Amino acid sequence: MVMMRNRVGSVLEEPPTATGDLLEVDGLTVSFHTREGVVRAVSDVSFSLARGERLAIVGESGSGKSVMSMSLMQMVARGGTIDGGQVVLNGRNVLGLSNEKLRSVRGGEVAMVFQDPTTSLNPVMRVRDQMIRPMRQHLGLSSGAARERAISLLAGTGIPDPERNVDAYPHQLSGGMRQRVMIAMAISCKPSLLIADEPTTALDVTIQAQIVALLKRISDEQGSSVIFVTHDMGLVARFAHRVAVMYAGRIVEIGGVDELFANPQHPYTKGLLGSIPSIEGELPERLTQIPGLPPNLVTLGAGCPFAARCTEAVELSTEERPLLKEVQPGHSVACWVAQADAGAASTPIRLGRTIDLSETAGVG
Numbered sequence: 272m273v274m275m276r277n278r279v280g281s282v283l284e285e286p287p288t289a290t291g292d293l294l295e296v297d298g299l300t301v302s303f304h305t306r307e308g309v310v311r312a313v314s315d316v317s318f319s320l321a322r323g324e325r326l327a328i329v330g331e332s333g334s335g336k337s338v339m340s341m342s343l344m345q346m347v348a349r350g351g352t353i354d355g356g357q358v359v360l361n362g363r364n365v366l367g368l369s370n371e372k373l374r375s376v377r378g379g380e381v382a383m384v385f386q387d388p389t390t391s392l393n394p395v396m397r398v399r400d401q402m403i404r405p406m407r408q409h410l411g412l413s414s415g416a417a418r419e420r421a422i423s424l425l426a427g428t429g430i431p432d433p434e435r436n437v438d439a440y441p442h443q444l445s446g447g448m449r450q451r452v453m454i455a456m457a458i459s460c461k462p463s464l465l466i467a468d469e470p471t472t473a474l475d476v477t478i479q480a481q482i483v484a485l486l487k488r489i490s491d492e493q494g495s496s497v498i499f500v501t502h503d504m505g506l507v508a509r510f511a512h513r514v515a516v517m518y519a520g521r522i523v524e525i526g527g528v529d530e531l532f533a534n535p536q537h538p539y540t541k542g543l544l545g546s547i548p549s550i551e552g553e554l555p556e557r558l559t560q561i562p563g564l565p566p567n568l569v570t571l572g573a574g575c576p577f578a579a580r581c582t583e584a585v586e587l588s589t590e591e592r593p594l595l596k597e598v599q600p601g602h603s604v605a606c607w608v609a610q611a612d613a614g615a616a617s618t619p620i621r622l623g624r625t626i627d628l629s630e631t632a633g634v635g
């Protein structure tokens with residue numbers, strides 16, 4: 272595991288010192304009511320984000336990354352409900368805001384970028400008009416200054432001929448260019464928080480690298496916090512200060528990037544990091560496949576959701592759900608075994624598959 276640090280060792284300086292957290296998420300829970308039953312896509316998710324901090328969210332497909340990051344701004348697809356929790360941004364609970372207030376938060380304080388730009392660009396408006404209006408409104412720029420800023424942001428994303436393309440309609444641009452317009456729009460109003468869900472996955476590798484460098488620079492210069500959903504562990508290492516690992520709608524591990532890569536605690540995280548290629552110096556790619564399937568979220572039992580696929584599970588793992596607990600300063604994990612190893616378990620357990628639950632009865 273120490274090898275990993277060498278290969279993916281983050282080149283980031285220390286995360287910015289917090290002057291109070293920008294975002295506090297507490298107990299966020301989101302369900303979909305489907306014909307098969309209630310799908311709890313996000314379950315009791317809690318984390319905080321300092322000003323200027325970049326948090327990566329990783330996990331297998333279906334682990335709840337998109338539903339979680341969209342629900343932060345009350346965006347939930349039809350059939351879904353936010354069942355509980357708080358999302359406190361700059362001291363205000365966002366989940367309590369009216370639609371009108373939310374809309375103004377979304378365009379200004381908080382910007383979002385999704386994988387599919389067609390859902391977020393207005394097809395009947397030129398790029399310049401979509402970009403200039405919010406900048407005039409939120410930054411108080413003149414239309415000339417806003418146009419200049421639009422061109423420079425488009426240039427920053429590597430869009431060719433930005434002076435001409437700023438006047439284009441979305442349909443006149445390629446998919447990759449539309450995605451870059453979305454990214455330029457997202458950062459144009461200097462948001463305090465940028466939520467980006469795999470924003471570069473559809474782009475080619477060179478453009479991806481350019482965009483990630485741009486987002487990092489903007490976040491450093493403007494002090495914007497970023498929540499970045501990705502499958503790319505190399506990108507996590509280069510971009511994020513902290514990383515949260517999601518499984519079955521929960522955060523099962525969270526910590527600083529260097530610490531978590533060098534010292535992963537959850538068996539699921541260890542499995543995901545198995546994807547890092549062995550060639551020295553080469554950047555890690557997508558998350559590895561872990562044997563077995565994610566659990567059915569409709570019929571999920573009481574224990575650890577990963578227990579059925581876990582080679583380290585103890586009997587308690589199938590009986591009771593472990594909650595996130597700090598095992599190192601700033602590094603938390605939801606795994607009975609890891610917590611017991613670190614001396615941090617709330618319930619004393621004996622390691623090994625033959626745990627006798629009667630030993631733990633009446634304790635704690």
Ligand SMILES: Nc1ncnc2c1ncn2[C@@H]1O[C@H](COP(=O)(O)OP(=O)(O)OP(=O)(O)O)[C@@H](O)[C@H]1O
Binds near residue numbers: 303331348351
């Ligand atoms: N509109 C919906 N209706 C019903 N279930 C949904 C809906 N959207 C998401 N889900 C379910 O919620 C869970 C989490 O989905 P989500 O899209 O957040 O996963 P993800 O981690 O973003 O996956 P990926 O890496 O593939 O983008 C999945 O089980 C998914 O089937």
Ligand SMILES: [Mg+2]
Binds near residue numbers: 468
């Ligand atoms: Mg997703």
